[in-house]
Amino acid sequence: MTEIEDSAGDATRCGLVALIGRPNVGKTTLMNRLVGEKLAATTRRPHTTRHRILGIVTEGQDQVVLMDTPGIDTERTQLVNRVLNRTASQALADADLVCFIVEAGQFGPGDERIEENIRHSGRPALLVINKVDQLREKEELLPFIEARAASFDYAGVVPLSAKTGSNLEGLIAEIRAHLPQGPFLYDPDQLSDRPQRFRAEEMIRESMLEHLGQEVPYSVAVRVEDWSDEPRTTHIDAVILVERDSQKGIVIGKGGQRLKRIGQAARVQLEELLERKVMLRLTVRVEADWTRSPRALRELGIEEPR
Numbered sequence: 546m547t548e549i550e551d552s553a554g555d556a557t558r559c560g561l562v563a564l565i566g567r568p569n570v571g572k573t574t575l576m577n578r579l580v581g582e583k584l585a586a587t588t589r590r591p592h593t594t595r596h597r598i599l600g601i602v603t604e605g606q607d608q609v610v611l612m613d614t615p616g617i618d619t620e621r622t623q624l625v626n627r628v629l630n631r632t633a634s635q636a637l638a639d640a641d642l643v644c645f646i647v648e649a650g651q652f653g654p655g656d657e658r659i660e661e662n663i664r665h666s667g668r669p670a671l672l673v674i675n676k677v678d679q680l681r682e683k684e685e686l687l688p689f690i691e692a693r694a695a696s697f698d699y700a701g702v703v704p705l706s707a708k709t710g711s712n713l714e715g716l717i718a719e720i721r722a723h724l725p726q727g728p729f730l731y732d733p734d735q736l737s738d739r740p741q742r743f744r745a746e747e748m749i750r751e752s753m754l755e756h757l758g759q760e761v762p763y764s765v766a767v768r769v770e771d772w773s774d775e776p777r778t779t780h781i782d783a784v785i786l787v788e789r790d791s792q793k794g795i796v797i798g799k800g801g802q803r804l805k806r807i808g809q810a811a812r813v814q815l816e817e818l819l820e821r822k823v824m825l826r827l828t829v830r831v832e833a834d835w836t837r838s839p840r841a842l843r844e845l846g847i848e849e850p851r
């Protein structure tokens with residue numbers, strides 16, 4: 546048998562790639578870009594992501610299973626923070642390869658602690674320097690890369706912009722070069738492990754966070770309670786959960802104006818996702834202290850990893 550025939554059976558490569566980094570560095574924007582569809586919410590606020598979300602990129606014989614994670618925040622100690630940090634740590638432990646995402650020109654104590662965790666995990670890691678579009682002086686990049694490479698033995702360093710899409714192909718090439726051999730974990734047509742319902746909740750949550758002021762993002766959650774596909778329209782009933790009456794008032798706004806705008810913006814996105822007409826009904830409900838209740842966190846899918 547020739548060598549090619551010998552290896553034909555295990556010609557595919559597939560790996561779990563954890564996207565790890567501080568809140569707000571652009572992990573989810575990057576995953577959405579790499580997959581080519583909006584799988585999860587991205588906002589200007591830190592702590593947008595609350596779950597481990599898989600984004601699947603299959604090209605030829607290679608399957609990259611990206612694991613988006615909540616931003617690691619070692620400063621705060623609330624239950625919800627601890628759960629989010631653990632979700633990220635678990636992804637790190639499961640990963641074949643880590644993409645450590647940082648912002649160009651910025652490397653603070655929060656990043657250092659994450660780098661330490663990655664070192665501890667023993668996983669190979671790529672340093673992904675995001676938001677290079679924000680750098681005023683492109684010459685700043687080289688000393689930044691040199692300083693980082695001196696402190697950790699990265700398997701590769703990739704500067705890019707998840708927002709403009711520049712050098713995404715450079716990252717994919719680096720990831721593919723580090724994939725272990727093995728069978729595909731997911732159907733090549735599949736883009737995520739999450740159902741449409743989850744993506745709908747994310748779109749509504751994103752719209753809401755974008756329309757709110759500086760209220761604590763943790764204190765809002767979205768749950769789709771009813772979904773029916775009629776011949777020409779999809780009807781979606783969703784509930785926005787808040788912790789206090791005062792927050793309910795803020796979400797609804799004067800004369801219901803804010804809730805209306807949240808719903809309109811979300812509906813436009815949902816129609817794009819589902820490629821059909823959507824009727825969205827939003828209600829706001831107070832569920833006291835859900836961010837401090839393990840049961841409520843679990844119900845919303847924010848589970849403590851085992």
Ligand SMILES: Nc1nc2c(ncn2[C@@H]2O[C@H](COP(=O)(O)OP(=O)(O)OP(=O)(O)O)[C@@H](O)[C@H]2O)c(=O)[nH]1
Pocket residue numbers: 566567568569570571572573574575586587588589590591592593594595614615616617675676677678679705706707708709
């Ligand atoms: N200028 C610029 N902004 C970016 C880039 N990538 C992401 N952003 C913005 O950074 C903000 C945070 O992006 P997210 O993708 O939500 O960040 P995240 O790391 O997933 O944040 P958490 O889920 O909170 O941990 C958003 O406003 C994005 O539009 C980039 O390459 N350039």
Ligand SMILES: [Mg+2]
Pocket residue numbers: 572573574586587593594614615616
């Ligand atoms: Mg995110």
